[in-house]
Each structure stands twice: as C-alpha cells, then as structure tokens.
Amino acid sequence: MKSLTEYPENEANVISFTAPIGKRASEMQDSFSDVWWAVETFDPDKKKNLFQNIKVHDFGMLSEPVETIGKKVKSIIESHKVSFMLSYGHLATLYALKELNDIKLVVFDAHADCNLGYIDERIEDQDFREGQKLSENLNDSNWLYNYVKEKGGGKVLAIGFRSFNEAEMDFMNKNKIGYITSTDLKKRPEVVRSVLWNFTQGSNVYISLDIDVFDPSIAPAVHFPEPNGIFFDQFQQVIGDLNGQLVGLDLCCLSPIAGNKVTEFLAARAVKEILSKVKV
Numbered sequence: 594m595k596s597l598t599e600y601p602e603n604e605a606n607v608i609s610f611t612a613p614i615g616k617r618a619s620e621m622q623d624s625f626s627d628v629w630w631a632v633e634t635f636d637p638d639k640k641k642n643l644f645q646n647i648k649v650h651d652f653g654m655l656s657e658p659v660e661t662i663g664k665k666v667k668s669i670i671e672s673h674k675v676s677f678m679l680s681y682g683h684l685a686t687l688y689a690l691k692e693l694n695d696i697k698l699v700v701f702d703a704h705a706d707c708n709l710g711y712i713d714e715r716i717e718d719q720d721f722r723e724g725q726k727l728s729e730n731l732n733d734s735n736w737l738y739n740y741v742k743e744k745g746g747g748k749v750l751a752i753g754f755r756s757f758n759e760a761e762m763d764f765m766n767k768n769k770i771g772y773i774t775s776t777d778l779k780k781r782p783e784v785v786r787s788v789l790w791n792f793t794q795g796s797n798v799y800i801s802l803d804i805d806v807f808d809p810s811i812a813p814a815v816h817f818p819e820p821n822g823i824f825f826d827q828f829q830q831v832i833g834d835l836n837g838q839l840v841g842l843d844l845c846c847l848s849p850i851a852g853n854k855v856t857e858f859l860a861a862r863a864v865k866e867i868l869s870k871v872k873v
C-alpha cells in the first residue's frame with residue numbers, strides 16, 4: 594500500500610488518512626499517493642515552496658469503522674495538527690465533521706448533495722462498504738443535507754455548485770447555506786473572493802474538496818463529470834483568499850481511470866495549494 598508519509602507522527606503537523614468506505618477506496622488511495630510525490634511543491638510564480646512548513650504523516654486506510662472517523666479527526670485537531678482525509682465518496686465528510694462544532698465549512702463541489710433522504714441504488718452500490726450496512730439512508734448525495742440538519746447551514750459556504758434541483762435550492766435558501774455557482778465565480782471573482790475572505794476571517798476552517806468541482810476537461814476521473822466547472826487558476830486565487838485557521842480538509846470523489854493520471858495530478862496540486870495555507 595502506498596503512503597504519503599514523509600515524517601514520523603510526532604514531528605508531523607498534517608495527519609492524513611483514507612476513509613474505509615467505497616469499493617475502490619484502496620485503488621483510489623494508491624493512485625493518488627503515486628502521483629503525490631511527483632507533484633512539485635515549489636510554486637514558480639510565487640517563488641515559494643508551498644510545503645516550507647508542512648510535514649505529513651499518513652495513517653493510511655483506517656481499519657476502524659467509518660463511524661469512528663469523527664473521533665479520529667477531533668483528536669488530530671486537538672493535538673494541534675491538521676487533518677487530511679482521502680475519501681472515495683463524499684459521505685465520509687459527514688462522519689469526519691461529526692465531532693467538530695466551532696468550524697466554518699467551505700465545500701468545493703459541482704453538486705449540492707442536499708437530496709432529502711434520497712437513495713439512488715446505482716450510487717448506493719458504489720459507495721457502501723462491502724459487508725457494512727450504514728444506517729439512516731446516508732449516501733454521497735445527501736451528506737450535506739444531513740450535516741446541515743444537525744449543525745445548521747449558516748456556517749457553510751459552497752463554491753462551484755452547478756448541479757442541483759429546486760428542492761435542494763429551497764433547502765439551501767431556508768437553511769442559509771451560502772452558495773456560489775461556478776458561473777458566479779467566473780463572472781464575479783472579486784465578489785466571491787471577498788465573500789470567502791469575510792466568511793473565514795477569525796475562524797477555524799475545514800475545506801471539503803470534491804474534485805468534480807473542476808471542469809471535466811481537466812478532471813475527467815470523477816463519478817459525475819458536470820460541464821462548466823472551474824479551472825485551476827480560479828481555484829488557486831480563491832484559496833489565496835482563505836482567512837482564519839485551517840484545521841482540516843478532505844479530498845473526495847476521485848475515481849481513477851486506467852492509464853490517465855490527469856485528475857490525480859490536479860488533485861495532489863490542489864491539496865498542496867490548500868495545505869500551503871496552514872499556519873504554523
């Protein structure tokens with residue numbers, strides 16, 4: 594099994610792990626970890642090493658049940674390290690955030706994932722761990738709905754949404770979830786960036802990155818490639834306006850394609866970009 598570990602646990606300030614959910618979770622983990630080492634951390638434009646202060650230790654695939662991920666994330670953050678979860682689907686984010694209360698959540702995604710208790714068997718088949726039955730009809734397309742039901746929507750800002758229905762829109766409006774579509778970002782980048790700056794200022798911030806937020810032309814290895822996605826330079830500028838203290842992040846929904854590592858390279862670079870915002 595491949596690993597992101599470069600430092601022993603006691604020296605690390607970022608702890609990564611892979612959520613044990615999704616039939617292709619270990620394949621995804623290998624595919625991502627493979628390219629992680631090939632992506633430079635030096636940014637020629639900023640003339641700066643993004644990983645100047647970043648030391649990663651990787652726990653690998655967790656052997657505990659998914660329900661315990663929340664405790665794991667909480668203990669990483671309490672030890673003053675940043676939690677980084679790799680996950681095949683997006684449902685693991687619901688578990689990762691379970692024990693966190695005082696955070697602002699920034700979600701990058703093409704999809705609102707606010708379907709009300711909706712189960713699509715085709716999705717279910719992909720995302721449920723074999724032999725492990727999860728309760729309460731939880732899945733990748735309703736994790737944010739369930740998060741907001743529990744924690745409220747006022748501390749959620751979504752960026753890049755471009756695929757949701759009327760019921761999901763009503764739910765987001767009623768629950769005060771802030772959302773910025775990919776078109777908003779393209780047409781009014783300054784407005785979006787000041788919204789993000791203000792939203793995250795003085796707060797503990799958790800970022801959930803569904804790699805399908807990017808345009809399918811640069812991120813083909815996803816479950817549901819939605820047209821009109823964002824591009825890397827737009828993402829980079831948005832991340833530049835993150836304020837506050839980054840306590841955790843996750844990368845979701847990378848679905849490897851044999852012989853094509855384009856999405857993995859993008860994902861590794863995007864994660865390194867986010868981690869460069871860690872304050873040490």
Ligand SMILES: [Mn+2]
Pocket residue numbers: 702703704803805806846
């Ligand atoms: Mn998505």
